[in-house]
Amino acid sequence: MGSEKQPSVVVIGGGTGMPVLLRGLKNLPIDLTALVTVADDGGSTGRLRDEMSIPAPGDIRNVIAALSDAEPMLLELFQHRFTVGNSLSGHSMGNLLLAAMTSVTGNFFTGIQEISRVLNVKGNIYPISNESMSLHAEMADGTIVSGESNIPLANKKVERVYLRPQPVQPLPDAVNAIQHADLIVVAPGSLYTSILPNMIIPQIDVALSNTKANVVYVCNVMTQAGETTGYTAADHVQAIRRHIGEACIDSVVVHNEPISKHVRQVYAEENATPVIYDTDRLLEMGLQIIEGDIIDPSRTTLRHDTQKIAKLLYSLIDKE
Amino acid sequence: MGSEKQPSVVVIGGGTGMPVLLRGLKNLPIDLTALVTVADDGGSTGRLRDEMSIPAPGDIRNVIAALSDAEPMLLELFQHRFTVGNSLSGHSMGNLLLAAMTSVTGNFFTGIQEISRVLNVKGNIYPISNESMSLHAEMADGTIVSGESNIPLANKKVERVYLRPQPVQPLPDAVNAIQHADLIVVAPGSLYTSILPNMIIPQIDVALSNTKANVVYVCNVMTQAGETTGYTAADHVQAIRRHIGEACIDSVVVHNEPISKHVRQVYAEENATPVIYDTDRLLEMGLQIIEGDIIDPSRTTLRHDTQKIAKLLYSLIDKE
Numbered sequence: 001m002g003s004e005k006q007p008s009v010v011v012i013g014g015g016t017g018m019p020v021l022l023r024g025l026k027n028l029p030i031d032l033t034a035l036v037t038v039a040d041d042g043g044s045t046g047r048l049r050d051e052m053s054i055p056a057p058g059d060i061r062n063v064i065a066a067l068s069d070a071e072p073m074l075l076e077l078f079q080h081r082f083t084v085g086n087s088l089s090g091h092s093m094g095n096l097l098l099a100a101m102t103s104v105t106g107n108f109f110t111g112i113q114e115i116s117r118v119l120n121v122k123g124n125i126y127p128i129s130n131e132s133m134s135l136h137a138e139m140a141d142g143t144i145v146s147g148e149s150n151i152p153l154a155n156k157k158v159e160r161v162y163l164r165p166q167p168v169q170p171l172p173d174a175v176n177a178i179q180h181a182d183l184i185v186v187a188p189g190s191l192y193t194s195i196l197p198n199m200i201i202p203q204i205d206v207a208l209s210n211t212k213a214n215v216v217y218v219c220n221v222m223t224q225a226g227e228t229t230g231y232t233a234a235d236h237v238q239a240i241r242r243h244i245g246e247a248c249i250d251s252v253v254v255h256n257e258p259i260s261k262h263v264r265q266v267y268a269e270e271n272a273t274p275v276i277y278d279t280d281r282l283l284e285m286g287l288q289i290i291e292g293d294i295i296d297p298s299r300t301t302l303r304h305d306t307q308k309i310a311k312l313l314y315s316l317i318d319k320e
Numbered sequence: 321m322g323s324e325k326q327p328s329v330v331v332i333g334g335g336t337g338m339p340v341l342l343r344g345l346k347n348l349p350i351d352l353t354a355l356v357t358v359a360d361d362g363g364s365t366g367r368l369r370d371e372m373s374i375p376a377p378g379d380i381r382n383v384i385a386a387l388s389d390a391e392p393m394l395l396e397l398f399q400h401r402f403t404v405g406n407s408l409s410g411h412s413m414g415n416l417l418l419a420a421m422t423s424v425t426g427n428f429f430t431g432i433q434e435i436s437r438v439l440n441v442k443g444n445i446y447p448i449s450n451e452s453m454s455l456h457a458e459m460a461d462g463t464i465v466s467g468e469s470n471i472p473l474a475n476k477k478v479e480r481v482y483l484r485p486q487p488v489q490p491l492p493d494a495v496n497a498i499q500h501a502d503l504i505v506v507a508p509g510s511l512y513t514s515i516l517p518n519m520i521i522p523q524i525d526v527a528l529s530n531t532k533a534n535v536v537y538v539c540n541v542m543t544q545a546g547e548t549t550g551y552t553a554a555d556h557v558q559a560i561r562r563h564i565g566e567a568c569i570d571s572v573v574v575h576n577e578p579i580s581k582h583v584r585q586v587y588a589e590e591n592a593t594p595v596i597y598d599t600d601r602l603l604e605m606g607l608q609i610i611e612g613d614i615i616d617p618s619r620t621t622l623r624h625d626t627q628k629i630a631k632l633l634y635s636l637i638d639k640e
Binding site for chain 1: 394403413417421438
């Protein structure tokens with residue numbers, strides 16, 4: 001039990017991919033920090049954001065649940081979604097707690113910290129910004145689609161995404177975490193609506209490009225209709241570079257085993273196909289490629305295997 | 321630190337009077353149990369009751385807050401009331417937590433127990449029933465007024481109150497607590513809408529009449545418009561007897577100091593006046609009278625003094 005500083009690992013993301021990564025990482029001897037998007041606007045989260053002018057709490061809620069060591073019943077309460085009650089239906093208890101704690105403490109980030117303390121969260125959870133924001137996309141055909149949840153529904157080729165109001169202020173702790181990280185992991189997830197909304201924020205983009213840490217992108221395993229149809233792994237990275245420049249991603253983690261026919265059939269119904277890992281192009285782009293069998297084969301909904309991916313990411317840390 | 325059994329004190333009530341009593345009692349070396357009304361229907365509580373078919377959580381919430389040893393910020397969160405948000409405005413966080421925990425555990429009482437555990441509640445909190453119910457009043461003029469919050473608004477003389485559906489099933493633990501109590505305290509509060517809705521429930525009425533414990537009624541200090549206008553202390557007890565018989569109240573606690581002119585003026589605006597303690601009539605009714613200076617003089621809203629009343633009630637316990 002030395003007093004040595006543990007390596008700092010920063011994970012950036014949102015949606016469903018990020019919690020999977022965090023569940024495995026939280027048990028490792030690292031100083032773990034999650035930087036989480038607050039730009040979503042669907043369902044309960046969107047209603048709270050609009051009615052209460054707070055940053056979107058939904059992705060934060062899922063990260064809290066992933067990093068919490070609280071007993072199962074408390075987490076069930078936290079993740080409970082009201083299904084009855086005219087006015088409450090669709091609201092998640094955790095979102096309401098985050099909204100109420102924001103009122104009580106006067107500050108979204110402080111509210112997150114207090115809820116995290118009560119739920120015995122391991123690691124730090126930073127909203128990428130303490131402000132309410134909205135996401136917009138400029139499509140390849142020049143049209144603009146406003147609202148995170150509307151972007152994939154438009155089913156057009158996305159050229160770029162941007163945030164309003166401009167400039168969005170990042171949480172200073174989030175910038176600082178990137179600057180002092182030993183490893184930065186860009187989580188898998190919806191590229192334009194969960195991942196990039198973090199990376200395009202002023203100061204966050206610069207910090208990602210300037211950090212000395214290895215910035216590792218865990219690439220999606222399947223394409224996503226309305227966002228990344230037909231994208232190869234290199235196309236994913238290229239989309240990020242198009243937004244914030246060449247220097248931001250150093251390495252890409254790719255899954256190196258075939259996806260089962262059954263799973264492909266399930267995803268085909270959503271117009272999603274396996275991401276092709278065009279390693280030659282990735283190498284040409286100057287990226288380090290990290291391959292592994294990192295998928296949980298027990299599920300029909302494809303998810304990274306929490307333990308496998310955590311172990312792989314941990315192996316990337318320079319522990320000198 | 322012996323292993324002797326502590327005396328069992330059961331407090332019955334609801335509204336704002338009950339938490340005042342409980343705050344003082346919780347620090348005494350007693351086994352404390354609160355039996356709480358679930359018949360109210362105003363505001364957040366009423367909406368949740370109607371929309372989710374659960375017993376009214378509002379009075380339970382205030383009792384949890386009174387008996388909790390949780391840190392102040394958590395209690396502030398628990399008692400937080402949303403003031404913005406179209407769909408949430410007026411809802412109290414604690415009510416929402418109780419409603420959600422009822423869904424998670426499948427049972428209102430189990431939900432209360434789990435929330436109580438999280439908030440480090442001292443003593444037992446039993447809803448008087450695990451069922452949703454509604455309160456109705458038959459007025460002296462023969463009209464029926466339905467709904468707890470409507471009864472005082474009708475501003476008529478109440479003849480009797482009753483519950484629907486009939487028969488309401490009491491919580492078995494509540495009946496059991498009365499049967500095994502060493503002291504039973506009927507809390508001050510709205511006579512017809514907070515106190516009697518507990519006492520008139522089948523089995524609760526019988527248990528109160530048959531218990532060997534001293535049943536002590538802490539009489540209101542001021543009358544309440546639409547409920548007890550012009551009532552003396554004996555009228556309060558008589559109203560209880562009219563509902564559940566002669567044997568239910570053994571003693572009456574009355575405040576024996578005058579109410580200041582300033583406070584009387586404030587209450588006069590609500591058509592409330594000091595309750596006259598007609599001790600001769602109380603004695604004629606066979607009641608033991610316990611007098612004390614039990615009011616908190618520091619407030620314009622009259623409240624019993626938490627510590628004084630707790631001390632007085634504790635002195636009534638036969639500690640053999």
